[in-house]
Amino acid sequence: MNSACDTVRSSVVEMGEYQPETIDALFTRVELSWPKNAHARFTVARPGDLLLVRSAHSAPNSSSRRLQRHMNDADSRYYFACLPLIGGIRVKHLGRECSLNRGQLGIVAADQEYEIEMSDELEALWLRIPAEVLRSYALSVNDVLWRALDANKGMGLAVQHLASSALSEFNEVSLRGAKLLAQSLVSFVGEMVNAEVHDGAVGLSLHRKKILARACEFIEAHLDDEDLSPQTIANGIGISARYLSDIFSAEGVSPMRWVQKRRLEACRKELELNRKVGSQLICEIAYAAGFTNVSSFNRAFKAQYGRSPSEFMGTKPQN
Template sequence: MPLVEPLRQSPNRFEAGDPTDALPPQSNTLIPGTARLWRESATFVVTPRAPGRALIVRLPAEALIARLGSIANLDRRPLSFAQGSGAICFTLLVVLIAQAPLLSQEQRQILGDCAFDAIVVWLRSEQTVRVGLSAHRRELLNAIYAYIERYLDDDQLCPRTIASSFGISVRYLHSLFTATGTTVAQWIMIRRLEAIRSELLLRGGDRGCLRDVATRWGFHDLSHFSRVFRQHFGTPPLTYIRQRTGSQRTEP
């Protein structure tokens, strides 16, 4: 049962269904109570612990990589959803799929975005566990993530100021992020794009609003911002906002 528009009609969205859809190669390695991500096809399979059908989610690969950096350390490895963000994702997906027939196109789209966001949060937490960092380095990395969140709207936020705040060298800071498959600058951009999206959804957003919000978050070239936004979320910004708010505005 598709969660949103079928993938063959819109490659920038994702669908979820049952295992009668084509499973990835080596699907016989699935373990009850775990999930696996097939990097090549960006197919995510969640296998319930109790007997039942596996949950198949086809993710937009380009957007997934844009938001997570390298996902090589997640490829085909068992991911637990017994607790934390994984448990929330599993519950959310099961409920959304069950209720999908009762939802409008717009509702499926918006809630599908929420589900994808939740999966990204889950996979980010799995990445920090799997990057091979010591417990001390993982703790430091998580503290740096929190620091970036706190000062995300500060135009002075950069690797140098972050390193200085934690009493470490810029080189050491870069080495922490290298293990996650992204850079400090890329992570800051990812988080700012996600903040921009939230603000645009709240404000509705015409072209003037888009320029104002993007500029305030450090994107002074609107064409460049539109390209980066599309890579990150799969859709140009005004199209994205129009689809989720019912606005009839067009792209610049």
């Protein structure tokens, strides 16, 4: 049995009259149309870096708008995944409209404007994911913003079941279990995005998307190779280094910048898993992920996550 200090807790928040501070804390700053006599109940859990919310409200003609004036650096670095369970929402985003109902999942970026109209009776799962974390699993996530992704099967169904069961049993989850839960949820959402993108539904041509997917798979399989380079990646999937660079540039990143982001994310996961047991030295984790210089790794890690590896683990710097 886990002790209280070794487990994480969920909480329940009730909202009758509109409480901006509640919405700001659970979601992000918006302009909310909230009628009198409305009521909402939020069940909240915080697995790892994520925020998981199950919302249930009874509120006729409610809607929310996120505008430029609501945005700041702190709360704009997130994606939100929404999965309606009862009722639905209608979204206006980037000049497009999208309806989400039960069995569908949609993603929005908090650094972009949108408007959401909600059904009078709505129950939904919401997952707040740090932007850098989701992009480390799904580089092309911006290509599927507020598209209705199928959550009736495969990874979508896994997200729904895992999130729902996590909220109902979260008080029995250990700290380590919560971090593994967060990794699974983001991984599943990332797989949904990649499947949508790589099926040629959006963005680049199907051919280019397939090449991007192959390149990312090759990188994942060779992250620990300190000699990994654009040329070796290109050779490994049978294209030119210039074409490889063009494909990644279309996604707003260079091949080696993507390699570094994936290595840093791999190190972050290992540091989290070893935070309490301390079974691996920081330098060993860095070398295992393909970094050749601990000092440059420390600088890159702090630039990416705002803390040095030793601060992240809560340890003193190692010699």
